[in-house]
Amino acid sequence: MTLFHFGNCFALAYFPYFITYKCSGLSEYNAFWRCVQAGATYLFVQLCKMLFLATFFPTWEGGAGVYDFVGEFMKATVDLADLLGLHLVMSRNAGKGEYKIMVAAMGWATAELIMSRCIPLWVGARGIEFDWKYIQMSFDSNISLVHYIAMAAVVWMFTRYDLPKSFRLPVTVLLGLCVYKSFLMELFVHIFLLGSWTALLVKAVTTGAISLCSLFLFITLVHSN
Amino acid sequence: MFEEASEVFENMLKSSFPLTFIVFLPAVLILVSPLPAEAAHEFTVYRMQQYDLQGQPYGTRNAILNTEARTVEAEVLSRRCVLMRLVDFSFEQYQKALRQSAGAVVIILPKNMSTMPQDIVQQFMEVEPELLAMETVVPVYFALEDDELLSIYTQTQLSSSSQGSSSAAEVLLHTATANGFQMVTSGAQSKAVSDWTITSLEGKLNGVGGEDLPTIVLVAHYDSFGVAPWLSYGADSNASGVAVLLELARLFSRLYSYKRTHAGYNLLFFLSGGGKFNYQGTKRWLEDNLDHTESSLLQDNVAFVLCLDTLGNGDSLHLHVSKPPKEGSPQHTLLKELEMVTSTQSPDLRFNMVHKKINLADDMLAWEHERFGIRRLPAFTLSHLESHRNALRSSIMDMRSVSSSLDGAGEVTAWPHVELQKLSRNTKLIAEALARVIYNLTEKVMKRQLATVPQQVQEEQLSSVVDWLTAQPRAAQLVDKDSSVVSTLEYYFSRYLKDVKQHSTKADKRDPEFVFYDQLKQTMNAYRVKPAIFDLLLAVCIAAYLGLMYFAVQHFGILYSVLRRVTQPKTKQH
Numbered sequence: 001m002t003l004f005h006f007g008n009c010f011a012l013a014y015f016p017y018f019i020t021y022k023c024s025g026l027s028e029y030n031a032f033w034r035c036v037q038a039g040a041t042y043l044f045v046q047l048c049k050m051l052f053l054a055t056f057f058p059t060w061e062g063g064a065g066v067y068d069f070v071g072e073f074m075k076a077t078v079d080l081a082d083l084l085g086l087h088l089v090m091s092r093n094a095g096k097g098e099y100k101i102m103v104a105a106m107g108w109a110t111a112e113l114i115m116s117r118c119i120p121l122w123v124g125a126r127g128i129e130f131d132w133k134y135i136q137m138s139f140d141s142n143i144s145l146v147h148y149i150a151m152a153a154v155v156w157m158f159t160r161y162d163l164p165k166s167f168r169l170p171v172t173v174l175l176g177l178c179v180y181k182s183f184l185m186e187l188f189v190h191i192f193l194l195g196s197w198t199a200l201l202v203k204a205v206t207t208g209a210i211s212l213c214s215l216f217l218f219i220t221l222v223h224s225n
Numbered sequence: 226m227f228e229e230a231s232e233v234f235e236n237m238l239k240s241s242f243p244l245t246f247i248v249f250l251p252a253v254l255i256l257v258s259p260l261p262a263e264a265a266h267e268f269t270v271y272r273m274q275q276y277d278l279q280g281q282p283y284g285t286r287n288a289i290l291n292t293e294a295r296t297v298e299a300e301v302l303s304r305r306c307v308l309m310r311l312v313d314f315s316f317e318q319y320q321k322a323l324r325q326s327a328g329a330v331v332i333i334l335p336k337n338m339s340t341m342p343q344d345i346v347q348q349f350m351e352v353e354p355e356l357l358a359m360e361t362v363v364p365v366y367f368a369l370e371d372d373e374l375l376s377i378y379t380q381t382q383l384s385s386s387s388q389g390s391s392s393a394a395e396v397l398l399h400t401a402t403a404n405g406f407q408m409v410t411s412g413a414q415s416k417a418v419s420d421w422t423i424t425s426l427e428g429k430l431n432g433v434g435g436e437d438l439p440t441i442v443l444v445a446h447y448d449s450f451g452v453a454p455w456l457s458y459g460a461d462s463n464a465s466g467v468a469v470l471l472e473l474a475r476l477f478s479r480l481y482s483y484k485r486t487h488a489g490y491n492l493l494f495f496l497s498g499g500g501k502f503n504y505q506g507t508k509r510w511l512e513d514n515l516d517h518t519e520s521s522l523l524q525d526n527v528a529f530v531l532c533l534d535t536l537g538n539g540d541s542l543h544l545h546v547s548k549p550p551k552e553g554s555p556q557h558t559l560l561k562e563l564e565m566v567t568s569t570q571s572p573d574l575r576f577n578m579v580h581k582k583i584n585l586a587d588d589m590l591a592w593e594h595e596r597f598g599i600r601r602l603p604a605f606t607l608s609h610l611e612s613h614r615n616a617l618r619s620s621i622m623d624m625r626s627v628s629s630s631l632d633g634a635g636e637v638t639a640w641p642h643v644e645l646q647k648l649s650r651n652t653k654l655i656a657e658a659l660a661r662v663i664y665n666l667t668e669k670v671m672k673r674q675l676a677t678v679p680q681q682v683q684e685e686q687l688s689s690v691v692d693w694l695t696a697q698p699r700a701a702q703l704v705d706k707d708s709s710v711v712s713t714l715e716y717y718f719s720r721y722l723k724d725v726k727q728h729s730t731k732a733d734k735r736d737p738e739f740v741f742y743d744q745l746k747q748t749m750n751a752y753r754v755k756p757a758i759f760d761l762l763l764a765v766c767i768a769a770y771l772g773l774m775y776f777a778v779q780h781f782g783i784l785y786s787v788l789r790r791v792t793q794p795k796t797k798q799h
Binding site for chain 2: 002004005007008011012015016019020023024128129130131135142215216219220223
């Protein structure tokens, strides 16, 4: 549509990041460069994932409209590398748990936002054609911010030495959910033939639920000892 | 400052080459990748005619279109692209749209014309010449309907009709839900085509016995005409005339190949181009033959010129003359023979002579024979139409496809189409009358070989010629020297006739008699757009959402403490 529309989408996609960065106190810790480092790690991990995928997963050549269940599952499994990457970022930063989690998640999510959403928005939302998908994409970026914060928290909890035995199972389940969330969502959309708005809503709800669970565990863990 | 920057950059390159590689390469790749051309719908549109004839402009004067779509129901049409469907088309509404200075008009035609009610077709046919005669500055396009286009039309209609009558809140809600469409053509502005050649074809059969044999000239124009050149298939006018001419050429070439039936008449066949543009091809041919060359069949002893025009339908035949033939002339003989043959062979066919003087003050000549009449050659036109003003002769509705679906059923419709039985009946009548004139036969004496002449008219041959001609638009702007229409016709001619020649006409550079324009077929994109007010509305909504976000993040501590309070009692109990 117009530059104005692009501005709208851009604001919707980026401002929540900015707000989170400012209000979570990261700016007071002078954590900007740490976030950039986290972003660089994100890029490195993505590149490794891509190389791995390109080497070991041949392109799916089935008919159009056929859902390659096994292939998609294997691809989602490669996303385990994200957990490793997040752990890498957090292990290199010293500090309190919240601080480590926020730095890793912010850097990670912002890098993803810049690398995968910036260009489509610039090209698409500025074009003559109007489509709701750019607004949806911006909403999606907000959801993924929450998603990465939750994921970082879960990874942090998983890697703690003093994690009580009773926490082991729920944390592992949450880890699995975080990794396979996008795969499960895709499957869900494919089976129930959801519209794009419904799919977005479902995604928001799922992410919200996972985040609440991890927040609950986090609080229990932090204040129990 | 710059030094520092370069230092940093160098350090980056040195210390962590892989990192820079990772950062810059994808960025560069993404930036240089081609932008996808996305459009809601892309369809082919056919522009209305644009030509100048004798200095007089006809049709639309513009080709560029980039405006938002509306239907006629909208209050304000100025600088909008007005969509109209043929079903709802009326000339008054078209005029109203142009008076309101609409930016463009797109008329949507149904894919299958035979689904249209007859009166709408008739009405549109009559409007076509008026559309062309009107001074139209804005582009006018024709599009063939498909599901996508229909849905665009209904959505536009919905948003057009709900304008202006509702409250502000309704309008706001409406802008968020409804779609607007921006219509954009991809082509450039139309410009005059210089040096366009109109090609005509000539071929002959020589008679035997003597030097100064009389010549019979058979003429038909092969080009078609309609409000949009790419949509004019011209089945009845004048694929039917061409089919009859080619069939006569085939029949008489066979007769002329036997010694016993080789007659003392030269037969000259002429397929003229530019027939719909005041018979430009014929005009040039006559000039070439009469003024420039020394010896030509047209210069001496022409018995008569018979022009064939619109013969594919109807239950009557009219012989149009500009001067009633004198008793005893070959012209008169043919008239009598035609009368006799029609009355004996098909009594229900009405045959008469229509007399109309040449009006030199008129812009357009009525029939092709008038070109010959002006040069004092005895000529007439045979047609099933009573008047040259019949809208059928210049309509995009004149198509073959309509009839082919009705052929078997034998239904009687007033549709403009070619009916094969009537075409072959007309061909038989003309062939027999001509044979009678050429072999100078009276009713009683009919040689055996000749008696079979009408029977040798092959219906398949006629139908295949008509089918082939109507398979492509043959407007004069589209048929050039190398086009398949001309080359195939030439091949057909050279199979049966001798001395086949092409005659090409170009408009005079300084004072052109006809000027054609290009950009007649274009691709149109319909982009889904929203009005500017929608952007504002969206901005307000996003600002509200962001405010909420800010509030939520600011007060995240509340959620934290609530959750903590939920978990704390548990830990105390332990």
